Amino acid sequence: MTCHDPFRQTAALDEVLLDVAAVIELSLRDRRVAENRYRVLKRHLERGASTLAPYLVDGVSLIYAQGSIATSTTIVSGTDDDRFDVDAIVEIDVPADWDNDKALDELEKSLQGFPGVTEIVRCTRCVQLRFPFMHMDVTIMDRSGRLAVPRAGQIFHSPDEGASYRVDSNPWGFTGWFRGRVGIGQAAFAELLGRHREAAARSRLQFIDEQERLVVMNADQVALPPMIPSAIDAQEAVALKLLKRNLNIGYEKLTLSRPPSIYLTKRAGDLGYIPQGLSAQLFALADSTAKIMRGHIAAGTRPAEENPSYPADKINDRWPRQGADGVTDMRVFAEKLEYLAEKLEAMAQAPLADIAKAIDELFGEHIGREQRAILAARHDRRATVTPILAAPRSGSIQAPAVVVAPERFREVPRHNFHPMRLDDPHDE
Known part of the structure; x- marks a missing residue:
């Protein structure tokens, strides 16, 4: 890539952005807390009182991390509340006689009494476990179709009003695609990021109880099977975290929904590595995505991204909205991205x-x-x-x-x- 005025001397701006990235991500201790809660989730759903237990004993069904926690791009949400949102999949053979509401109904029942939760909330496609400083969204995946694509299946869209239906999905495959695209990270960048983490990492999650504290504190001495994929130190993933945080702030006071995180993750994977550094990576992600939105608006079309591992999985099926509302969604998104890109250009030559x-x-x-x-x-x-x-x-x-x-x-x-x-x- 040749540029008239490239990011040739962005060491100071990159330094600041690396600090921000280290502050907003899960610390090593918080990753261990979250990982322990995935283990607790598995035990809780397999206990005798769980109505889902009979469907989780065949040695094939899986409970695993999905979304940002699996792609190593989890960040704190909100301007003042340091909360992490993580996602889990519960993969079972859903009985043929269950309607499209029953799977989430049974999941909600089975999650009652989960240790340490402050509230359990039924959502449209998941059941949310709320802890201090953390939410865990738990989703049922029906794998009974035994599709040729590994771990592909269907999740359930079950709103309070309107018809319920099934949605093709393969979060496992998407995680593999993204992690394969970005790799483990560039060695020099990973080393630099590690130094910033040492200085900037913040542990926020509170222990559920003494047992969780002991598990987390003993994690170095007692090897346990991993429940969360390893951290990604790639520049592409760090830029994605920064973009997600910026959009959280930019959309906080708006009534519009921001595009789903999986769409942003797909864009980050498609963009690839920008060798000029973190500032340039973030600029390129914002600028190129804004141009895509402007192109759709001009052409009267809308993004229709597919999961590369399973094209039947439409990753932005609920965003943007249809018709004129969707144009508004794309225009506001483009404006937010363009503003970020403009600010980065100004910051690159600012005191x-x-x-x-x-x-x-x-x-x-x-x-x-x-x-x-x-x-x-x-x-x-x-x-x-x-x-x-x-x-x-x-x-x-x-x-x-x-x-x-x-x-x-x-x-x-x-x-x-x-x-x-x-x-x-x-x-x-």
């Missing part, structure tokens, strides 16, 4: 104060506060510059150990960053 200000806007104020504290501590340890702090949304930077009065605040010098255009093959 650090402006970068700090933009982080608050793009990823949330409390994430921005955490990132600035991490950045300040890192620069303090380097002993080459004074500690750096910035007031939320102001861009003001101070070194509290040496600065007495606000009028003596000093701005960090400008960086020689350059904006990037990825859509003009004639630029050099």
Whole structure:
């Protein structure tokens, strides 16, 4: 790829974005907590009191992670509530005499009494277990059709109003496709990300009980079968996390639904690796997806992405909406992406104060506060510059150990960053 003004010197912006990514993802300890809850889910549904137990004893049925937890792209949701949303599949042979509501009915019954939950909520396609700082969406998968595609089957759409129906699905295959596309990550990037995790990782999940605490604390000494696929340190996955977080913030006050995470994941997999670095990766993901939306609007069409492992699985079957509402969905989505791309271009040639200000806007104020504290501590340890702090949304930077009065605040010098255009093959 040749560009007139590539991201050649984005070390500082990449540093800030890596901090944000480390703050918003599951820490190693939180991954262990989540993994233990998948094990508890399996035990709970296989217990004698579970009406699903008879369908989970044949040695073939599976309970496994799906969605962001399986693709290693889980992030905190909301501006103030640090909550993780994870997903699980319960794969069984659904009896032929069950209607399209009964599978979720039985799942809801069987989940009653789950340890540590604050609430159990029946949703359209899943049953949600709510814990402090975490939701687990549990979905029934009917594998009775024994399709030729591994682990493909049907899930159930069971709304409060309107007809219930089945939906072709293969989350297992989609996870394999995405992880195969991005690989394990580039070694140099993974090493850099690891250093940021050491400084920025935040553990948020509370233990259900003493037993869970002991399981998690002893995880290094007691080897247990993995329930969650290993973490992905690829640049593509980190950019996807940042985009998801940005859209969570951007859509929070809107009544419109944002596109499903699986659609964003498909886009990240299709885009591939951008060698100019994390800033360029995020820019390319936002910019290219916005162009796709604008193309659909101009042509009067709509995205119709398929699961590469099983084309019958339409991964954005409920988004965008039909007709004029769908045009609105795509237009707003494109505007959000275009705004992010524009901000990244500006940040790539901005002083650090402006970068700090933009982080608050793009990823949330409390994430921005955490990132600035991490950045300040890192620069303090380097002993080459004074500690750096910035007031939320102001861009003001101070070194509290040496600065007495606000009028003596000093701005960090400008960086020689350059904006990037990825859509003009004639630029050099």
